[in-house]
Amino acid sequence: MNVQVSISANYAIVSVDGRVDTTNASELEKTILGVIEGGGTKIILDCSGLNYISSSGLRVFLVIQKKLMVLKGQFRLCSLQPGIKEIFDISGFSTIFSLFADKEAAMIEK
Amino acid sequence: MKFKRLLVDNQMSDLARVVAFLEELGEEWELSVQQILSLNLVLEEALTNIFLYGYDDNDQHSIEINFGIEGDQLTISLIDDGQPYDPTLKADPDITLTGEERPIGGLGIFLIKKIMDKVEYERKTNKNILILTKNLKP
Numbered sequence: 072m073n074v075q076v077s078i079s080a081n082y083a084i085v086s087v088d089g090r091v092d093t094t095n096a097s098e099l100e101k102t103i104l105g106v107i108e109g110g111g112t113k114i115i116l117d118c119s120g121l122n123y124i125s126s127s128g129l130r131v132f133l134v135i136q137k138k139l140m141v142l143k144g145q146f147r148l149c150s151l152q153p154g155i156k157e158i159f160d161i162s163g164f165s166t167i168f169s170l171f172a173d174k175e176a177a178m179i180e181k
Numbered sequence: 182m183k184f185k186r187l188l189v190d191n192q193m194s195d196l197a198r199v200v201a202f203l204e205e206l207g208e209e210w211e212l213s214v215q216q217i218l219s220l221n222l223v224l225e226e227a228l229t230n231i232f233l234y235g236y237d238d239n240d241q242h243s244i245e246i247n248f249g250i251e252g253d254q255l256t257i258s259l260i261d262d263g264q265p266y267d268p269t270l271k272a273d274p275d276i277t278l279t280g281e282e283r284p285i286g287g288l289g290i291f292l293i294k295k296i297m298d299k300v301e302y303e304r305k306t307n308k309n310i311l312i313l314t315k316n317l318k319p
Contacts (some may be wrong), residue, residue: 093229125222125225126288136280161295
């Protein structure tokens with residue numbers, strides 16, 4: 072897994088590449104919680120490079136979503152690969168999260 | 182009928198051995214990348230459960246994973262010597278809940294059930310046997 076954070080317009084963009092599984096999900100959680108603690112409550116998670124996620128990773132997504140709901144922030148996911156989208160559909164996560172085709176679409180939406 | 186076996190220990194670092202094994206298996210049995218990733222997910226969920234909840238000691242335990250394929254029918258069995266646990270009895274999560282209502286966790290076994298066609302459990306000679314089957318070309 073590789074995680075990178077950048078700032079663009081009003082958004083903190085977190086790009087996650089590779090695998091998010093039991094062995095590294097807490098690392099992703101720590102990184103995103105760090106962004107929130109630093110005042111970033113509008114977050115776009117760029118999943119274009121994400122090719123594997125297990126329930127440990129889904130757990131982190133839900134934790135962040137709940138946290139940002141409480142803070143009245145935004146959590147937008149973009150560019151999900153078909154295999155990841157399928158896991159989201161199975162889990163009912165596709166209706167919980169705001170999903171966008173790409174980063175640009177996620178940034179334009181009000 | 183083709184057959185392969187993998188033994189892993191009850192430690193999270195052994196999940197990496199599963200990944201490597203599945204890559205090899207995928208090549209030999211001509212599985213698609215998506216099929217390998219799905220099987221990886223299923224095994225990670227099953228093994229993580231065993232690692233976290235299966236044992237009340239701190240000893241090393243070996244978990245046997247058998248893979249068999251006959252035609253398009255793939256069978257995976259996981260055999261562990263942990264405490265009796267039948268994952269097929271676990272209630273499915275309510276996936277219609279909103280983000281606020283949705284509890285954290287409880288997705289692992291559900292994902293296994295949704296990805297595989299059949300999930301069966303047996304307890305034999307003090308061992309848990311989980312049998313997972315999937316038709317690769319439904």
